[in-house]
Amino acid sequence: MVVASPTPLSSEKLRDVNLPMVDLSAERSEVSKSVVKACEEFGFFKVINHGVPEDVILNLEREGLGFFALPVTEKQRAGPPNPFGYGCKNIGFNGDMGEVEYLTLNTHPLSIAERSKTISTHDPSKFSSAAMAFIEAVRELACELLDLIAEGLLVPDTAVFSRLIRDLDSDSVLRLNHYPPPQVDCKDWDTSPSYDRVKVGIGAHSDPQILTLLRSNDVGGLQISVEDGVWIPVPSDPTAFWVNVGDMLQAMTNGRFMSVRHRALTNPFKSRMSMAYFGAPPLQASISAPPEIVRPNRLSLYRPFTWAEYKKTTYSLRLGDSRLQLYSAGTDAGVAS
Ligand SMILES: C=C1C[C@]23C[C@@]1(O)CC[C@H]2[C@@]12CC[C@H](O)[C@@](C)(C(=O)O1)[C@H]2[C@@H]3C(=O)O
Numbered sequence: 198m199v200v201a202s203p204t205p206l207s208s209e210k211l212r213d214v215n216l217p218m219v220d221l222s223a224e225r226s227e228v229s230k231s232v233v234k235a236c237e238e239f240g241f242f243k244v245i246n247h248g249v250p251e252d253v254i255l256n257l258e259r260e261g262l263g264f265f266a267l268p269v270t271e272k273q274r275a276g277p278p279n280p281f282g283y284g285c286k287n288i289g290f291n292g293d294m295g296e297v298e299y300l301t302l303n304t305h306p307l308s309i310a311e312r313s314k315t316i317s318t319h320d321p322s323k324f325s326s327a328a329m330a331f332i333e334a335v336r337e338l339a340c341e342l343l344d345l346i347a348e349g350l351l352v353p354d355t356a357v358f359s360r361l362i363r364d365l366d367s368d369s370v371l372r373l374n375h376y377p378p379p380q381v382d383c384k385d386w387d388t389s390p391s392y393d394r395v396k397v398g399i400g401a402h403s404d405p406q407i408l409t410l411l412r413s414n415d416v417g418g419l420q421i422s423v424e425d426g427v428w429i430p431v432p433s434d435p436t437a438f439w440v441n442v443g444d445m446l447q448a449m450t451n452g453r454f455m456s457v458r459h460r461a462l463t464n465p466f467k468s469r470m471s472m473a474y475f476g477a478p479p480l481q482a483s484i485s486a487p488p489e490i491v492r493p494n495r496l497s498l499y500r501p502f503t504w505a506e507y508k509k510t511t512y513s514l515r516l517g518d519s520r521l522q523l524y525s526a527g528t529d530a531g532v533a534s
């Protein structure tokens with residue numbers, strides 16, 4: 198069903214779709230088939246019975262909410278985002294803006310420990326241990342999903358994808374996003390319809406890494422798009438993780454999976470916080486599809502490249518720009534400088 202958009206983004210349509218759900222407690226070969234199907238059809242799915250302990254999630258949520266509740270001047274000690282650290286409204290380096298404040302962290306334990314000193318001056322170890330426990334548990338989940346994907350794609354080396362994010366030099370990222378409800382002038386409370394108070398938190402984009410695992414509190418706002426101009430709202434479920442195919446997994450499956458475009462809107466009344474783990478390869482890792490995926494009768498869609506090259510291109514572009522097409526076979530683009 199397509200309905201007129203009740204958001205301020207008026208030329209767009211909203212569509213209610215049952216998004217794929219994967220139950221990790223089901224039989225393994227069934228799970229791997231359903232993960233592959235979801236990645237092919239949507240590049241997006243929900244995981245339940247994921248095995249990440251609830252207390253690990255709630256501890257980081259509490260630390261995150263505590264940080265975002267601090268006075269601005271204290272939060273700014275953890276910024277500006279270079280690209281790691283605290284940021285507010287400015288996203289990236291090329292003029293993108295949104296109604297969001299965030300903490301972006303490299304997941305390496307030393308980096309978390311250093312950054313935590315600027316996030317919590319009175320007890321940095323509390324923040325760093327909550328962040329590390331979350332990172333370790335969610336990385337395990339991401340590895341499990343990547344192994345299931347390799348199995349479902351009949352790739353004999355089933356660790357071919359997960360090895361990249363298990364690597365100690367993996368360039369993975371943890372990000373906490375906080376979307377406060379937009380401030381409405383008291384005099385406008387009675388007259389401004391609530392949909393006027395829905396703002397774009399993070400605009401349309403795909404995630405550049407391999408796989409993103411995202412958990413949010415019980416407030417909706419995430420939307421995905423599999424068709425231009427049509428947005429599918431993602432219902433909130435704080436007990437689940439939502440999983441996105443990133444650009445690197447699109448490249449490593451030779452375009453069989455699509456990295457999904459998505460965005461986050463603010464809620465008119467309630468504050469939303471999401472916690473996302475972006476599983477990425479080491480900087481020097483070479484990105485190409487395993488030969489079993491590039492079947493003999495299909496050509497490679499992308500030329501081989503390193504994650505470092507791709508990341509440099511990503512940061513030279515705007516949030517919503519398509520980047521992977523610059524790496525199509527037969528082009529020597531991605532040469533952003
Ligand atoms: C505008 C930008 C912000 C971003 C880097 C970029 O140049 C384009 C991709 C953006 C993104 C989207 C997913 C993640 O939130 C993120 C941390 C990432 O790796 O790529 C952000 C980048 C960012 O905010 O630093």
Ligand SMILES: O=C(O)CCC(=O)C(=O)O
Pocket residue numbers: 372374399404411413418419459460461471473
């Ligand atoms: O907060 C969300 O639901 C989406 C966040 C997101 O897309 C991102 O941080 O890349």
Ligand SMILES: [Fe+2]
Pocket residue numbers: 402403404459
């Ligand atoms: Fe994203």
